[in-house]
Amino acid sequence: EVQLVESGGGLVQPGRSLRLSCTASGFTFGDYAMSWVRQAPGKGLEWVGFIRSKAYGGTTEYAASVKGRFTISRDDSKSIAYLQMNSLKTEDTAVYYCTRLVVPAYWFDPWGQGTLVTVSS
Amino acid sequence: QSALTQPASVSGSPGQSITISCTGTSSDVGSYNLVSWYQQHPGKAPKLMIYEVSKRPSGVSNRFSGSKSGNTASLTISGLQAEDEADYYCCSYAGSSTSYVVFGGGTKLTVL
Numbered sequence: 455e456v457q458l459v460e461s462g463g464g465l466v467q468p469g470r471s472l473r474l475s476c477t478a479s480g481f482t483f484g485d486y487a488m489s490w491v492r493q494a495p496g497k498g499l500e501w502v503g504f505i506r507s508k509a510y511g512g513t514t515e516y517a518a519s520v521k522g523r524f525t526i527s528r529d530d531s532k533s534i535a536y537l538q539m540n541s542l543k544t545e546d547t548a549v550y551y552c553t554r555l556v557v558p559a560y561w562f563d564p565w566g567q568g569t570l571v572t573v574s575s
Numbered sequence: 576q577s578a579l580t581q582p583a584s585v586s587g588s589p590g591q592s593i594t595i596s597c598t599g600t601s602s603d604v605g606s607y608n609l610v611s612w613y614q615q616h617p618g619k620a621p622k623l624m625i626y627e628v629s630k631r632p633s634g635v636s637n638r639f640s641g642s643k644s645g646n647t648a649s650l651t652i653s654g655l656q657a658e659d660e661a662d663y664y665c666c667s668y669a670g671s672s673t674s675y676v677v678f679g680g681g682t683k684l685t686v687l
Contacts, residue, residue, distance in 0.1 A: 560609050560611075560668040562625060
């Protein structure tokens with residue numbers, strides 16, 4: 455069974471950092487791009503960014519709202535994707551979902567259960 | 576404000592059909608056949624229902640179908656069932672020179 459499990463969420467003060475992890479199983483992790491999508495409380499889905507597979511350079515792309523503050527990385531030997539979030543703002547409060555991104559068609563499947571990040575003083 | 580426009584809510588009775596629209600621009604929906612749709616029940620993760628405008632993943636009921644005309648994509652659910660009540664989000668590729676991926680604001684489907 456293909457599965458994604460996020461961890462690392464919690465309460466953090468504005469301006470601080472937090473790192474989320476996404477542990478994958480059930481598929482060849484290194485063959486796929488991985489993405490993060492967030493959902494603020496009571497709001498819709500917002501794409502955060504993605505990292506390509508090593509075969510496509512392992513490069514990253516980000517939404518304008520997080521570019522320069524967030525960094526996505528991957529460890530294919532452990533089947534883990536990371537989201538490093540720096541200079542956090544209150545508006546970054548959301549459930550963060552890890553999801554496998556199928557390129558070049560750009561659809562997301564499956565999704566993890568999500569981890570809540572609350573940015574508050 | 577979301578990049579793709581969806582109605583905030585739609586409703587229908589069991590057995591009926593409903594359609595949810597997703598309007599973008601010539602830079603996203605209109606330029607690529609790369610629209611996907613996601614179903615999200617309260618407190619749960621989104622689930623892929625349709626990809627590449629009209630393709631259904633294995634395991635998704637054939638009551639769900641997708642289409643596109645110009646800058647507007649649509650999700651149709653036929654033979655409505657109580658378990659279809661959920662939020663639905665459309666998503667489109669938007670090109671490498673812009674934001675890559677854009678989502679709609681979501682539509683709450685109520686089964687009466």
